Every structure is written in C-alpha cells, then in structure tokens.
Amino acid sequence: MIIVQQVSKSYRQSRFFKKRQSVVKAVDNVSLKIKEGSTFTLLGQSGSGKSTLGKILLGIEKPDNGEVLFDGMNVHNATGKKRKKLQQSMQVVFQDCHSAVNPKMKIKDIIAEPMLVNEKLVPMQIEERVGELLEMVGLSRDDMVKYPHQFSGGQLQRITIARAISTRPRLIILDESVNSLDVLVQISILKLLKRLQQELKLTYFFITHDLHAARLFSNEIAIMQKGRIVEHLLVGELEQAKHEATKALLNSRLTIDCIHNYLEHNEEQVV
Ligand SMILES: Nc1ncnc2c1ncn2[C@@H]1O[C@H](COP(=O)(O)OP(=O)(O)OP(=O)(O)O)[C@@H](O)[C@H]1O
Numbered sequence: 001m002i003i004v005q006q007v008s009k010s011y012r013q014s015r016f017f018k019k020r021q022s023v024v025k026a027v028d029n030v031s032l033k034i035k036e037g038s039t040f041t042l043l044g045q046s047g048s049g050k051s052t053l054g055k056i057l058l059g060i061e062k063p064d065n066g067e068v069l070f071d072g073m074n075v076h077n078a079t080g081k082k083r084k085k086l087q088q089s090m091q092v093v094f095q096d097c098h099s100a101v102n103p104k105m106k107i108k109d110i111i112a113e114p115m116l117v118n119e120k121l122v123p124m125q126i127e128e129r130v131g132e133l134l135e136m137v138g139l140s141r142d143d144m145v146k147y148p149h150q151f152s153g154g155q156l157q158r159i160t161i162a163r164a165i166s167t168r169p170r171l172i173i174l175d176e177s178v179n180s181l182d183v184l185v186q187i188s189i190l191k192l193l194k195r196l197q198q199e200l201k202l203t204y205f206f207i208t209h210d211l212h213a214a215r216l217f218s219n220e221i222a223i224m225q226k227g228r229i230v231e232h233l234l235v236g237e238l239e240q241a242k243h244e245a246t247k248a249l250l251n252s253r254l255t256i257d258c259i260h261n262y263l264e265h266n267e268e269q270v271v
C-alpha cells in the first residue's frame with residue numbers, strides 16, 4: 001500500500017555556542033514497503049529520525065530526495081481531490097494525548113473535527129457518528145458532552161483514537177501512542193488497536209522505542225539509527241538479529257512474558 005523510495009531529509013540546526021549552523025540528516029536514504037492490513041513498526045532511540053519519517057509519510061514534511069507512494073499516488077505532489085482523499089486515508093495518533101486535544105472543547109467537537117473538514121454533516125448526523133465512534137473505542141455515548149479533564153490518560157487516548165478513525169482512514173501512524181501511559185493502560189490500548197485493526201482493516205505504522213510493544217504488535221520491524229534503517233526483520237526473525245542496536249534492545253526483555261500472558265488471557269479493559 002505504501003512504498004517509500006530512497007527518502008532523505010536534513011535539517012539545519014543552529015546552536016548558540018557554535019558560530020556555524022550544522023546539518024542533521026534526520027532521515028538518510030530510507031526505503032521500505034508497508035503491506036495493507038499489517039503493522040509495520042519503526043523502532044529506534046530518541047533522535048533517530050522516526051517521527052520525521054512518520055511526518056514524511058503523512059505528507060506534512062517534504063523529503064529532500066526520494067518519494068512516498070500511497071496506492072501508487074505520490075503523497076507530496078497530490079493536489080485537489082487526490083490530496084483530500086490522501087488526507088482522509090491517513091491519520092496520526094501522538095504520544096501525548098493531553099496536548100493533542102483542546103481542553104476547552106467538548107469531546108463531541110474534538111472527535112468530529114477531522115471528519116468535518118471533508119464532509120458536510122448536520123448536527124444529528126454528527127452526534128450519531130460520534131456516539132458510534134465512542135462505543136467503538138470502549139467509551140459511552142454520554143461521554144460526548146464532557147470535557148477532556150474529566151478523563152484519565154488511557155480514556156483520553158481512546159478519544160484521540162476515535163478522532164483518528166472518524167475519517168475512515170486506511171493507514172494510522174501511531175507515534176509512541178502508548179509510551180506515556182502506565183503498563184496496564186498501554187496493554188489495554190494495544191488491545192483496542194488490535195481489535196480496531198481487525199474490525200476496520202487498518203494498516204498501522206507504529207513508532208516506538210519499546211521492543212516489547214513492538215514484538216507483540218507487529219508483523220515487520222525496522223530498526224532505525226541515525227536516520228538509517230540498520231535492520232529490517234519479520235517479527236518471528238527477531239532472535240536472528242545481527243545488528244548491535246537490535247541485540248541491545250533484545251537484551252532488555254524483563255516484562256515480556258508477563259505482558260504476553262496478560263494479552264492472551266485477559267479481556268480488554270477500559271482504564
Ligand atoms: N523541525 C526540525 N528542525 C530541526 N531539526 C529537527 C526538526 N525535526 C527533527 N529534527 C532533528 O532531526 C533528528 C531526528 O528527530 P526525530 O524527531 O525524527 O527523532 P525521533 O526518532 O522521533 O526521536 P524521539 O524518539 O525522541 O521522538 C533529531 O536530531 C532532531 O533534532
């Protein structure tokens with residue numbers, strides 16, 4: 001569904017103690033393919049270029065070189081109707097759900113915002129659709145009249161997920177979407193995301209620095225270091241990883257069995 005071809009992106013950075021600007025290669029000649037209905041995970045340390053690549057996929061950032069094709073359409077050259085269609089087809093969920101929502105807006109308006117960009121709906125249609133979306137993410141229709149401060153972090157993340165699926169996207173970029181939550185809440189959100197993936201036939205581009213979440217959740221894993229993909233594996237091949245960066249991540253596998261057990265044997269809970 002997505003083809004990324006030899007994409008690079010550099011930023012100029014000025015530091016107050018240095019006279020000259022330096023150039024950071026945030027993404028350095030990256031190529032990859034994402035299959036429809038799968039979860040492709042991008043794993044890497046802070047500053048390795050993961051979010052920059054995510055933004056390039058979304059079309060928010062333009063690469064210096066290379067191209068991104070969505071169903072054969074160039075994401076960065078699309079105009080008019082094609083551009084609108086692409087915007088509807090791709091959504092993003094960020095890590096910090098508190099700053100991702102406007103505290104002064106009602107939940108109904110937060111969730112309806114992206115769908116109103118492209119669709120004209122009357123108030124009754126909006127309420128019906130928002131109610132449906134809230135139920136899909138495990139919340140209640142009555143929640144639509146509340147404000148963000150009335151929810152926990154996990155519930156708020158469910159609300160940002162409801163907002164993301166409101167335009168019936170095909171690809172969702174999950175940029176560290178569970179990392180700021182505590183472990184049990186992380187698991188409940190991962191369960192929700194897995195269920196929605198099946199129900200809505202979604203494709204995920206999952207950005208994380210947590211190998212445990214990555215291996216539970218993905219089909220393919222690419223390890224990013226200093227802007228480059230240094231290793232690319234199917235999830236079942238992780239044990240055969242060759243690169244030092246992947247091996248280091250594999251060695252920190254404290255809670256994996258416990259989480260796995262929990263995922264297999266427990267119902268999704270709204271926490
Ligand atoms: N708008 C920008 N202007 C200048 N430099 C930037 C910009 N965005 C990112 N960078 C730089 O590009 C590099 C990669 O940043 P990026 O945010 O993509 O990393 P990341 O892997 O998402 O990190 P994290 O795990 O901390 O979110 C970093 O060195 C960062 O400072």
Ligand SMILES: [Mg+2]
Binds near residue numbers: 050051052
């Ligand atoms: Mg990031």
